[in-house]
Amino acid sequence: MTAYFGGCDVGSTTGKSVILKDGEIVADAIIKSRIDPEETARLVMADAVSKTGGIDRVEDIAYLVGTGYGRNEVPFANENISEITCHSVGAHFCDRKIRTIIDIGGQDVKAISVRDDGSVLEFAMNDKCAAGTGKFFEAMSRTFDMSIEDFSRLPLKANRLVPVTAQCSVFAETEVVSLISRKKPPADIAAGIHAAVAKRCYTLARRVGVRPKVTMTGGCAKNAGLMQALEKVLHSEVTRLDYDPQLVGALGAAVLAMRKCDR
Amino acid sequence: MSRVSETGFSGLLDLPLNRLVDKARDEGGRIIGYTCSYVPEPLISVDGLVPIRMRAPGVSGTPLADTYMSSVICSYTRSILEFALDGFYNELDGWVFTASCDHLRRLYDNLSYLENPPFNYMIDLPHKISEPAISWFHEELKLLAGALSADFGVDTGPDALRNAIAKLNSFNAILREIGEMRKEDTPPISGRDFHEIVAACASSPKYLLKDKICKYHESLKRNDGTDDYRARLMLVGSQLDDPEYISVIESVGGLVVADRCCLGSFPGLAHIECGTDPLRSLAEHYLAKTSCPRMMEEFDSRIENIIGIAREYRVDGIIIETMKFCDCWGVDSGLLVSALRDRNIPVLRLEREYSLSGEGQIRTRVQAFIESMGK
Known part of the structure; x- marks a missing residue:
């Protein structure tokens, strides 16, 4: 079974999530941030998971990276990485130049x-x-x-x-x-x-x-x-960029999640 | 993320004048507050004088001080004035300042004007390290010694000074040994805890802490240490007396193994060589070793000193923390960043206020810094 990799960017204003499969973006979501960053993370991940067509639960994601100011609050995240690194990786993933x-x-x-x-x-x-x-x-x-x-x-x-x-x-x-x-x-x-x-x-x-x-x-x-x-x-x-710029941090997190498992 | 202190020294940092200061006063000690590393501590340690480095722990705004000092004065000096106006330092028997920067000079002025402490003394301080400058500073210290003798009736003669220097050297040698344990691959002490101890020692009568420090030192020798860190960091900057600042840095995987701060291990804990004229020795030591950006023509030696420490402690990167509106560090840090990058040493500059705030932002910056080093 092909693995899914996720990135969850819990920002101050919005929560964003991106899910990758075979190196391609298969689902993403943006929601308005709730007061509780953990709730934001749960909701935005559930939203993206529902769009994958392949998995039903966040737990089915092989590796999940949390980022954004609420990166420590992302449930099920395997690790958290700063949004600075994630935006860098995400933008570079979209355009290597x-x-x-x-x-x-x-x-x-x-x-x-x-x-x-x-x-x-x-x-x-x-x-x-x-x-x-x-x-x-x-x-x-x-x-x-x-x-x-x-x-x-x-x-x-x-x-x-x-x-x-x-x-x-x-x-x-x-x-x-x-x-x-x-x-x-x-x-x-x-x-x-x-x-x-x-x-x-x-x-x-x-x-x-x-x-x-x-x-x-x-x-x-x-x-x-x-x-x-x-x-x-x-x-x-x-x-x-060819991709929604608001999702670039979450995309970078998902790319880093994928790379973790490629190693 | 802050955590519960394990050193047993944290209770000494909660108040500007802690319980050991009260005890020293009860025993007849006269408490002298000071604010700068250029103040020669042994000279204000003689014959029952007790030097205490001034802090404003828990300060939550400086509305009164802002009335007298501009808001573009550094928040350390404003915080000290605020606490002075709040009466937190009423138990002090005196203050000793150096003319190290304009902000501290304004603190001295305002303190004189508003509080009129029983003893408030300003030592002039040359901006160069040269033979004439040392002689000048030596003369300044003679004047301070005379003022202390006149006001407190204390003996500031050569034997008293020699004794004070020996005691400080003996005390600092223990702290230095603790600091040097941080060279190990698995340091037995975190940067936060080390800083807590150094700050507690500067805020307390040292003779009342020596046994505790010795015991703590012994306990560290039995500690296996930690390898639970992603990067070894050095902290460079000015007045930092809140260990929680370092705790925030260490919460994202950095381990502060070396420092060059006003209240840190370098150069504050250096051994003082005592010659035939101890006052002259103090002038030489404090002028030459303090390594503050206020000094002219010393940038090269300052950067070499920082790089030397970084290599000795095998640091992966350097964090330069500068207090907002600090003229000396504000100018120097830009040059330091460039000089360190030229030598391929990763460096992060963080601007801060005296009291800890914006922990989330500090965490994000430090985490990104560590990640950018590939750690």
């Missing part, structure tokens, strides 16, 4: 420099501040009274950029309310917000060195406006 990753999750931002073999050469993380993370974008979209998906596309309609100076999520909200009341076009303000976040990512990425190919992972990599802003500050293309 990736050398720089900017991972923007729900509550943190990471820049990762990747070795030729997909392992981590160097990394940098944001500090305790939520500026520029998924939470920041959630707060901003609430200020604009639109869904996060609509907000992420809003900068694409901008004619010019209204600079937003505040990096703090709280102060940025105040500044944006003030700009809206001054009748600045929402799309231009949104462009300013995304540009500010992109600059912050760029600063982080420079600490590890920006080498092509560059990609974005994490939930915020689905933000088209941010992707565009990042390409502008980097002066280079940001590679869109």
Whole structure:
């Protein structure tokens, strides 16, 4: 019987899981994180397992790697590996030419420099501040009274950029309310917000060195406006992976699980 | 993840002035607080003086201190001022500072202004290690010796100093031997526990701890040690007096086998050579051995020192922990990272506050660092 390998990424905002069989992705799942990380892990793994068509229980997975902030809480996990390593391996699995990753999750931002073999050469993380993370974008979209998906596309309609100076999520909200009341076009303000976040990512990425190919992972990599802003500050293309960027950490965990058993 | 201490010393770190300090006071000792490794401990150990390294364990914010010191002053100095304003150090008989950095100088200023301690002394400190600088520092120590004699009526003469140096050397020799056990493949003591002991010794009257340390040392000789670790690490940085910080690092498989911190084994436990003029010997020792980034033109010797220790203790990687807004380490750490990487030594830089926070983030960074080394 062919073995199944799993990766479970328990993040602050979402839980993600990926299951591999014969080196191919056979199932994946994303759910909103519950308060209890263990519950998140159970639910998201059960969701993915139900999609495999081959196994019925998480226990049937030959090797499971937990990752993300709740990596210690993944039931049935054979081991846990940091999300930094998992994003590196996951992105490299998708595209072997990736050398720089900017991972923007729900509550943190990471820049990762990747070795030729997909392992981590160097990394940098944001500090305790939520500026520029998924939470920041959630707060901003609430200020604009639109869904996060609509907000992420809003900068694409901008004619010019209204600079937003505040990096703090709280102060940025105040500044944006003030700009809206001054009748600045929402799309231009949104462009300013995304540009500010992109600059912050760029600063982080420079600490590890920006080498092509560059990609974005994490939930915020689905933000088209941010992707565009990042390409502008980097002066280079940001590679869109063929796989859901939000699942790259879980994918890396599953790949590492598979490699454990290949040895 | 923190765990229950097994050393038996943890109870000495819960309070800024522990029960042994109270005991020393009851026995007639005069307690002198100090905050920097450049303060020559033997000079404030003579004739019933008891040196205690100042800590602010459990500090949970510095609202009062922030009123007087800018929030871009390091959190160690702000925490000490906060505790001083809260009255935690009221039992001290005096303070001795060195002008080692601007932040500690502001602590001294604010302490004088706000609390007016009975004895509050600042030693000037040259920024170079040279013959004239040692002579200058020697003169500074003479002035401190005079002030101590005048205020406390203590004997700071050569024999008293020789005796104090011998006692400290004898005490530190035991700690050094414990520290050197960490060179083994299966060290009998974790980095966390070693740090707990060093911090407890700095926070307590040493004469009341010596028997306990000796017994602990003997017990370690019978300990088989542990090979349950993924990577041997060295910790480099400034003021670190909370063993739980190291516990977090070790919870993801690192074992801190060597350190170069203000309260660590290097250079704080080095043997003091005592010549014909003990005060001069102290000036030479403390100026030359303390190895702080505040010193000019000493980067090369500092990096060689760190690399030498790393090799001696066979470390896999080095973690540089710097306190936010620390001018000296903030500048030096960038250069250190580059210099260590140039020599293919894996290095991780962690910025932190004085009190432990963001354990999850520390864990993620250290785990990724260990994984990046292929461990």
